[in-house]
Amino acid sequence: MDLIWAPWRIWYIQKATTQNGVCSLCSESKTTELDEDNFVLYRGKNCFALLNTFPYNNGHILIAPYRHVRDLKDLTDEEIIEVFRISKIAVNALEKSMGAQGFNIGFNVGEVAGAGCADHIHLHIVPRWSGDTNFMPILGDVKIISEALKNSYERLLPYFRGVLK
Numbered sequence: 001m002d003l004i005w006a007p008w009r010i011w012y013i014q015k016a017t018t019q020n021g022v023c024s025l026c027s028e029s030k031t032t033e034l035d036e037d038n039f040v041l042y043r044g045k046n047c048f049a050l051l052n053t054f055p056y057n058n059g060h061i062l063i064a065p066y067r068h069v070r071d072l073k074d075l076t077d078e079e080i081i082e083v084f085r086i087s088k089i090a091v092n093a094l095e096k097s098m099g100a101q102g103f104n105i106g107f108n109v110g111e112v113a114g115a116g117c118a119d120h121i122h123l124h125i126v127p128r129w130s131g132d133t134n135f136m137p138i139l140g141d142v143k144i145i146s147e148a149l150k151n152s153y154e155r156l157l158p159y160f161r162g163v164l165k
């Protein structure tokens with residue numbers, strides 16, 4: 001099958017956004033006791049990382065600042081550095097624990113660009129495997145997705161905790 005380069009498809013299925021006026025990334029960033037339920041993998045000084053619960057692919061990670069800012073231009077230098085420092089951990093973890101062969105890494109800025117949570121900027125890290133384009137249809141079932149999320153979370157966490165390198 002020939003693949004067509006269609007970057008908007010990558011981000012099409014995303015984390016549900018603002019629920020009842022509450023930003024999901026803000027609520028997840030504030031409740032540390034629910035980190036396991038929210039699949040939070042890492043908490044840095046300014047930014048945190050979690051699994052996308054509406055993944056494009058198995059192991060789809062989001063990295064966001066704690067601050068509710070919309071625009072790349074609003075990020076401080078410290079936040080930018082930390083987002084990419086956490087990205088390095090994520091890429092290493094995905095390669096070593098899940099055998100990721102490649103990555104799509106990027107920001108969607110604004111609704112028109114397909115951002116699901118447009119008011120709170122976040123970086124997507126989507127691991128890719130050869131022949132993975134049929135993943136979402138296979139994972140169309142909510143129960144299977146939640147099992148896949150738990151499985152990915154348990155495999156990735158030791159790398160984010162520094163137990164495995």
Ligand SMILES: [Zn+2]
Nearest residue numbers: 023026068120
């Ligand atoms: Zn927010």
